Amino acid sequence: MVDLDYLDDLDGEDLTLEIVRLAKTEGAKVALRSAMELCADKKAPAQARASAQRAVLQLAGLLDRRDRGSDLPRDLHEMNGEELREELARLSERTRAVRARHKRRPDDVFD
Structure with a gap:
């Protein structure tokens, strides 16, 4: 469990x-x-x-x-242009939120 x-x-x-x-x-x-x-x-x-x-x-x-x-949600290949733009905006906002919660150090190896 x-x-x-x-x-x-x-x-x-x-x-x-x-x-x-x-x-x-x-x-x-x-x-x-x-x-x-x-x-x-x-x-x-x-x-x-x-x-x-x-x-x-x-x-x-x-x-x-x-x-x-x-x-x-539908798969990307099933979406029309507007749905793709909305999904991109949703994922971009989620990425910004995650980055804000986990601020990287300047010497991060992934920068």
Whole structure:
């Protein structure tokens, strides 16, 4: 089990970003493991198995986003010009915020 006590020290965007990171890493591993076990469990109710199977296929990208009814952002190659400009602005702002929180030293090797 993952210790989440350190989340109490975060707030705002830092907390949101950490929750998303955890969901995409630890949460995804736990969810996939659980879904795969449920898919293989012959004693599980058919509806539960079907739901788990669909979740695995979605995670693998084998079902169309429209099928999912998902709010996930579209891939860059699916965006029009305006959507690309909005995504660039969002990422630029996020980069500025991260840099402001983690000011580099002048002698940083990555400068």
